[in-house]
Amino acid sequence: MGDKKYFEVNTGSGYKAISYDEFENTYYYEGELGAIYSKMDTKFVLWAPTAEDVKVILYGTDGKEYRNSYRSKIDMIKGEKGTWSVKVDGDLNGEYYNYIVKNKGVENEIVDPYAKALGVNGDRGMVVDLLSTNPEGWEDDIKPKQISPVDAIIYEMHVRDFSIDEESGVSNAKKGKFLGVCESGTTTNNGTKTCLDHLDDLGITHIHLLPSFDYSTVDEANLDKPQYNWGYDPKNYNAPEGSYSTDPFNGEVRIKEFKEMVKEVHKKGIRIVMDMVYNHTMKSFDSNLNLAVPGYYYRQDSKGNFADGSACGNETASERRMVRRFIVDSVIYWAKEFHIDGFRFDLMGLHDIDTMKEIRKGLDKIDKTILMYGEGWNGGPSPLPEEKAALKKNTVKYGNMQIAVFSDDIRDGVKGHVFYEDKPGFVNGAKGMEETIKFAVVASTKHPEVDYSKVNYSDRPWANEPYQTITYASAHDNYTLFDKLQVVNKNATINELKIMNKLIASIILTSQGIAFIHAGEEFARTKVKEDGTLDENSHKSPDSVNKLDWKRKEEFIDIFNYYKGLIKLRKAHKGFRMDRTVDIANNIKFLSKGEAFSKENIVAYTINSAAVGDTWNEIAVIFNGNREEVKIKLPNRGWNVVLDKNNAGTDIIRVIDKDVVTVEGISAMVLYK
Numbered sequence: 001m002g003d004k005k006y007f008e009v010n011t012g013s014g015y016k017a018i019s020y021d022e023f024e025n026t027y028y029y030e031g032e033l034g035a036i037y038s039k040m041d042t043k044f045v046l047w048a049p050t051a052e053d054v055k056v057i058l059y060g061t062d063g064k065e066y067r068n069s070y071r072s073k074i075d076m077i078k079g080e081k082g083t084w085s086v087k088v089d090g091d092l093n094g095e096y097y098n099y100i101v102k103n104k105g106v107e108n109e110i111v112d113p114y115a116k117a118l119g120v121n122g123d124r125g126m127v128v129d130l131l132s133t134n135p136e137g138w139e140d141d142i143k144p145k146q147i148s149p150v151d152a153i154i155y156e157m158h159v160r161d162f163s164i165d166e167e168s169g170v171s172n173a174k175k176g177k178f179l180g181v182c183e184s185g186t187t188t189n190n191g192t193k194t195c196l197d198h199l200d201d202l203g204i205t206h207i208h209l210l211p212s213f214d215y216s217t218v219d220e221a222n223l224d225k226p227q228y229n230w231g232y233d234p235k236n237y238n239a240p241e242g243s244y245s246t247d248p249f250n251g252e253v254r255i256k257e258f259k260e261m262v263k264e265v266h267k268k269g270i271r272i273v274m275d276m277v278y279n280h281t282m283k284s285f286d287s288n289l290n291l292a293v294p295g296y297y298y299r300q301d302s303k304g305n306f307a308d309g310s311a312c313g314n315e316t317a318s319e320r321r322m323v324r325r326f327i328v329d330s331v332i333y334w335a336k337e338f339h340i341d342g343f344r345f346d347l348m349g350l351h352d353i354d355t356m357k358e359i360r361k362g363l364d365k366i367d368k369t370i371l372m373y374g375e376g377w378n379g380g381p382s383p384l385p386e387e388k389a390a391l392k393k394n395t396v397k398y399g400n401m402q403i404a405v406f407s408d409d410i411r412d413g414v415k416g417h418v419f420y421e422d423k424p425g426f427v428n429g430a431k432g433m434e435e436t437i438k439f440a441v442v443a444s445t446k447h448p449e450v451d452y453s454k455v456n457y458s459d460r461p462w463a464n465e466p467y468q469t470i471t472y473a474s475a476h477d478n479y480t481l482f483d484k485l486q487v488v489n490k491n492a493t494i495n496e497l498k499i500m501n502k503l504i505a506s507i508i509l510t511s512q513g514i515a516f517i518h519a520g521e522e523f524a525r526t527k528v529k530e531d532g533t534l535d536e537n538s539h540k541s542p543d544s545v546n547k548l549d550w551k552r553k554e555e556f557i558d559i560f561n562y563y564k565g566l567i568k569l570r571k572a573h574k575g576f577r578m579d580r581t582v583d584i585a586n587n588i589k590f591l592s593k594g595e596a597f598s599k600e601n602i603v604a605y606t607i608n609s610a611a612v613g614d615t616w617n618e619i620a621v622i623f624n625g626n627r628e629e630v631k632i633k634l635p636n637r638g639w640n641v642v643l644d645k646n647n648a649g650t651d652i653i654r655v656i657d658k659d660v661v662t663v664e665g666i667s668a669m670v671l672y673k
Contacts, residue, residue: 049082
């Protein structure tokens with residue numbers, strides 16, 4: 001089993017060390033786990049093969065009751081494959097419960113890892129009749145249509161950030177909540193569309209929610225107290241976060257309101273992705289998982305300590321059969337019960353490839369259009385062998401499975417390195433980034449005209465197919481896109497920064513793969529601290545730093561309209577989102593002839609778009625990262641311009657009869673025949 005060779009189990013007369021292989025084979029359990037509810041009774045089942053004794057304690061149905069006393073404590077019976085279970089008669093809907101697990105003479109109270117409902121702060125599980133949590137019309141909820149993964153245009157946002165601004169127009173009781181995400185008809189005081197209507201107008205296809213399962217660092221019992229976190233500190237995986245509900249003391253409310261959000265967002269024609277953080281938990285030794293089965297759920301280093309590939313104190317051991325099962329079960333539960341349309345995996349490089357494949361197979365049985373993507377890297381060294389890890393370089397091992405990875409190649413290629421704040425990219429001063437931009441254009445796939453030796457981080461194609469690449473410029477981590485541009489280009493005017501922003505958007509939204517933008521990128525989002533400096537890591541900074549400032553949309557409406565036009569262009573033309581690598585290789589031809597190409601910072605190419613069923617026969621795309629204009633010779637005459645330095649969309653801006661086109665500095669141009 002890699003980092004640990006043996007495991008201690010309770011034989012009834014003491015503990016015995018057995019090999020990990022024997023442990024896995026002996027105690028792997030396939031039956032249902034958790035609080036299995038019916039109106040007649042509830043069966044509690046916990047997997048705890050090392051335990052000497054397990055009890056379930058029932059706390060009653062008052063979610064605001066803080067007493068440590070319980071109404072009953074019930075012995076559980078040891079059963080097959082290391083499980084403990086007991087059936088309790090009666091309708092227990094709404095009953096709060098926990099387990100007391102005894103290992104090596106020490107008793108600990110834990111929350112059921114499979115709990116589907118929770119009390120305040122996730123400190124107790126709750127038995128729930130899930131049918132009672134369905135909002136009106138839930139059975140009629142229909143996923144918006146999506147033909148191909150590369151049709152997706154993902155918008156990454158934090159639930160609270162989205163609507164907490166006083167100018168969001170969202171009802172006060174719903175600000176910063178799940179219900180704030182899905183409220184329609186909201187505007188600023190000046191009548192500018194905000195929140196869900198803003199996204200509908202923008203044209204994105206998927207909302208990516210930063211962690212919205214139960215996390216640790218916000219005190220749900222004291223929400224009047226200023227506090228904030230992104231949510232990458234998992235506590236309980238199978239119920240929504242209580243601070244985003246209107247009543248965290250009632251375990252049903254957060255479930256029902258989350259479903260209401262999904263239903264209303266679906267009505268707008270937008271799908272929902274959940275950001276899942278299975279790679280570590282907030283607590284280590286005293287986490288629910290470790291207290292249930294000490295040492296099993298986490299990898300250990302050579303000294304037997306918690307391995308820390310997450311840089312958060314621990315890392316889960318997805319390659320172990322019951323850990324893998326837990327992760328797969330959790331994802332499938334969210335997909336089925338909450339109608340989730342996609343999953344993003346934090347530090348996916350800490351998960352093993354086989355686990356990711358199992359998740360994909362499980363999702364395919366539900367809906368093959370459910371997206372899967374993640375970070376193809378770690379936070380630090382891990383005992384998981386690199387050849388087994390879901391790292392970016394191992395994406396090729398998925399075959400044609402739809403499991404995508406973020407392209408840090410293009411992220412840093414367009415604007416500069418995220419960890420070296422003064423380092424520029426293609427649009428703001430770097431030289432020699434042409435092959436990296438071409439690598440982005442072909443979505444990290446194999447193309448005969450890309451020189452992989454000159455790509456910034458990759459010396460070979462790492463995606464088998466374009467739907468395995470997330471093409472993006474910024475995300476919640478590090479500086480916002482606009483702030484990064486400000487940091488690198490300290491003397492740039494606002495207008496110059498806007499021009500750079502638009503060129504980056506042009507590269508991302510016309511390149512192949514799955515397009516991804518960070519919330520507020522479309523109106524120059526900035527994160528300014530009280531001292532006036534820019535916040536590079538706002539994971540626990542206040543609302544004043546993190547909120548989406550909806551007045552800023554009015555100030556930078558030209559950037560918004562440019563993004564809106566780019567998205568319209570991408571959605572209208574298959575040439576920008578081809579499904580197969582072979583189509584990209586056959587139909588994208590990079591231009592290299594002419595005086596312009598003696599300069600650096602120019603990438604130009606044509607797309608034989610008719611070959612993939614596009615209504616346009618041929619498309620030409622040009623990126624000029626220089627401050628000076630350039631003249632580009634095109635393969636033939638007669639082109640319609642639909643995107644330039646100031647305008648983007650599908651309408652013809654002007655017609656060019658010649659075979660030479662002038663492209664302004666720091667700008668893109670898209671033309672078609």
